[in-house]
Amino acid sequence: MSLPSSESSSPKEAARHDRVLVVLATPVSGCFDYLVPPHLSVVIGSVVVAPFGNRRLPGIVLGPGTGDVAVEKLRYLEEVAAVATLPDTLLLFMKRFANWTVSPLGAVAKMILSQPSALAPPAMQKQFFMPQIAPPEKRLTAARQRVYAVMADHVRRCAGDISAAANVSQAVITGMVAQGLLDVEHVVADQPPPTPRHDLPGLVLTATQTTAARDLSAMIGQGFSTTLLDGVTGSGKTEVYFEAVKAALQAGQQILILLPEIALSAGWRNRFAARFGVVPVEWHSDVSAAQKRRAWRFALDGKLSVVVGARSALFLPFKNLGLIIVDEEHEHAFKQEEQVIYQARDMAVLRARIEACPIILASATPSLESWVNAGATGGPARYRHVVLSDRVHGASLPQIKAIDLRKTPPERGRWLAPPLVEAIAKRLQHGEQSLLFLNRRGYAPLTLCGACGAKVTCPHCDSWMVAHRLAGRMRCHHCGHETRPQRNCGQCGESDSMQACGPGVERLAEEVLWRFPEARFAVLSSDTVGTPKAAQNFIESVQAGDVDIIVGTQMAAKGHHFPNLTLVGVVDADLGLAGGDLRAGERTFQMLSQVAGRAGRESRTGEALLQTLDPENPVLTSLLSGDRDQFLATEAAARAHAGMPPFAQLAAVILSAPEDTKLHEAMRLLAASRPVFDNVDCFGPAMAPLAYLKGRHRARFLLRAEKTIDLQHILRGWLANVKLPAQVRLHIDIDPYSFL
């Protein structure tokens, strides 16, 4: 037994059996018994490698084996990974998470063990340093003298660093070692990231900020609590939650900051670096495997203090988590819609509860759920509510006005109405910047034949192909299918008959060029600005004043600070309200307040103009009157009346299959055993609004239940006894957001 238990407490010891229960990091339901070979030793939480079919998979030891399978049929564990035992809190989180989302435990284990490189034994590295007695320099070659000049500070360096600093080949270094001119030592290559400093001064906080910061910091070390940090854009929420980060650092705890990927800008990084003296350690899809390996291992060792990441950072194996922050908590990017479907903000609250630490949810436009949980509708307050109601520099919020497109429509084939055009012209005269917002990528959302009316659609989805003229492509925004644009109609054969309908940002840019040929404009969308680096360049060029008019999608709505931007024009304020999903109004309100908040962040008051065909819509009237709470209250009342979340529970069961017949078979099977309980409604099956997506036919059941019902239990009971045809996939979406 080579790997003794790191802890001697009895639950850990319970697993010291020859036969253990293991959850494998793969989305199959259930756990498996394995035999522990005599040369290995495992405890609960050990990360192991086990044979599974003809694969080897990482897994986690959960306890003694169940004994359900005859011992002759069991296989042996192959290895224990060279990492510390996973904490009990993480194992509990994994189980509760799987339970809540009704997903296989192995799928959650897979998200925890997502980084195979993190499990490999640490790599070794050679480090070079000056010997005790150095020979006189004059007998050295010029190259060797340069090495000595670099190494004179007695700092240990790897070969790469020396050769770069002294401009020598690595052979020079090896030669010096051979002759005893340099000493070398083998060390572990991974070094922990520098610890953020808690002793640097921050900005001088305003009185309101100070009160809020004290309030948040007081929660550190006091067990589980959830606080909604609710502050208008520009009220300095980041500075305030940095104070809580500081308090947790001082207490020697680990801190997790979750941001929607889009919000993790260079601006945020720089502010963190200015406040804490080091760049933050990051965890998201753009981070390299080597960096992820370090973050994962040092989180587990407790040597990593702060991680800022996207939703997947929620699965890091923290040893001593003391604070979680979810910034922009209302963002839909926190909902993962693929594979395991989950809401990272809600699961972050679960994790905080299990880790017994505080969690802060920050937003200028809180989600209805969080707002209701904070007791704002008069119900029980499960969250604390800290409010920042003023902008720091005394800057006022932008004036929001509607442009009624029924009264002042744009010319045919144009999208900017006269009052908006006038407002832009005024900004150009004054040397100020404008942002035109349209949440539609590409040139036109629809292309059709002028002769026969045929629409260009995606062969794999029930959706239109979007024209992207800059790229010279037609693209499906659902599955990514691409084709070359056709000049002739594929249906009737008419030549040159294809017409673009409706605007995307590229088409809007065309109009800007036509109306304001002298203005400098730029398009900000994921197609034109695809990488974080490009986004940073874009932001810098706007800040430097190189751009007069920005034409942007939702990428332009987030967190950027453009001091000289005084006008925001929303080209189609009704766009997000179509489609009628549960959160359409809420999402539109959040998006439009965010984008309007881009205007006039400093001394000048900004203006936001919303083009609409329906200015009486409650979403718009609340925006115009600047009464966010009024909007939330109305929305909450409507949801309560309809028996919808957050006042009831909703779950979707989505079936999909490449063949229609198989799908219908599965629908019949599930319908035959549909759950029948008091206070539970089962709707469907209905074909999904996008009934054909990514080459699969789709149908959906919707379950609605009172809050007191264990909906997950009902779902499990229902689905456990149904044997679906092969090829049919089933997804469960607890609290669905997307109704596609």
Ligand code: ADP
């Ligand atoms: P929010 O997240 O609420 O929109 P931020 O934290 O991003 O607000 O702050 C908005 C701007 O105000 C930032 O440029 C920030 O540096 C600045 N700021 C915040 N607090 C202060 C303060 N106390 N003194 C000076 N500037 C501040």
Ligand code: ZN
């Ligand atoms: Zn045609």
Ligand code: ZN
């Ligand atoms: Zn498609």
